[in-house]
Amino acid sequence: MSIDESVxxxxxxxxxxxxxxxxxxxxxxKNIFNLAKETISKYANEKQIKIKLIGAREREKTxxxxxTDEEKESMIEEKLFYVILPNKGLYKxxxxxxxxxxxx
Numbered sequence: 001m002s003i004d005e006s007v008x009x010x011x012x013x014x015x016x017x018x019x020x021x022x023x024x025x026x027x028x029x030k031n032i033f034n035l036a037k038e039t040i041s042k043y044a045n046e047k048q049i050k051i052k053l054i055g056a057r058e059r060e061k062t063x064x065x066x067x068t069d070e071e072k073e074s075m076i077e078e079k080l081f082y083v084i085l086p087n088k089g090l091y092k093x094x095x096x097x098x099x100x101x102x103x104x
Contacts, residue, residue, distance in 0.1 A: 009080060016078070020086035024066050072100060 013023045033051065040049045056062065067075065067084055074085045077100065 012080065016083070022067075022071075022084040022086075024082040024084065026081055075100065 009025065017023075033053070036051050040051070067082070071084045076083050076085065
């Protein structure tokens, strides 16, 4: 995500917010090896940089949960992000699809 995209997303979330929500950006799952290659390609200025694969550390997570099952119950889906709602009273006009699933 570029800085311009980040700023646009912040303004969009600011326009939509009603207070105390948590906005979770929808984004593709990113493999750390591919992220490293993309970063080197973009910022290494033609330098040859090697990536050393060392494997996962003991108890290292390979996936990150972005929200809990409890938070999922009070979540709505927008085009670019999910919104975890703090208080259903503020959002009486919105509905949540109970079949909703999301992984990163």
